[in-house]
Amino acid sequence: MSDGAFMAAVEQVLQVYPDLSKLQAAVVAADEMDIAHDGRSFARIFGVAHSRVLRQVNALDEAGALLRITKREPRTRRTHYVVSL
Structure with a gap:
C-alpha cells in the first residue's frame, strides 16, 4: 500500500460521506484496505494518539451507519470494529 493509494481512499470515503472528519474517513479506509x-x-x-482514534471510532459507532x-479489551482499551459500507 502506498501513501498515495491510502490518501486516495480517504478522499473517496469523504466524497461519499462528506460529514465525516478526515480521521474518521481514514479509520474507514484503513479497515476497508485491511x-x-x-x-x-x-x-x-499512523502515529495518532490512541485516545483521538477511540473518540472517532466511538462517534462512528454511535452514529450507527458505517462502523x-x-x-473491547478493557485492559488495553483496544477497540475492534468492522466497517460496513
Whole structure:
C-alpha cells in the first residue's frame, strides 16, 4: 500500500460521506484496505494518539451507519470494529 493509494481512499470515503472528519474517513479506509481493524493498531501505524482514534471510532459507532464496534479489551482499551459500507 502506498501513501498515495491510502490518501486516495480517504478522499473517496469523504466524497461519499462528506460529514465525516478526515480521521474518521481514514479509520474507514484503513479497515476497508485491511490496514487496521482496531483503534490501537490504527493509532500505532499512523502515529495518532490512541485516545483521538477511540473518540472517532466511538462517534462512528454511535452514529450507527458505517462502523460497528465488535470487541473491547478493557485492559488495553483496544477497540475492534468492522466497517460496513
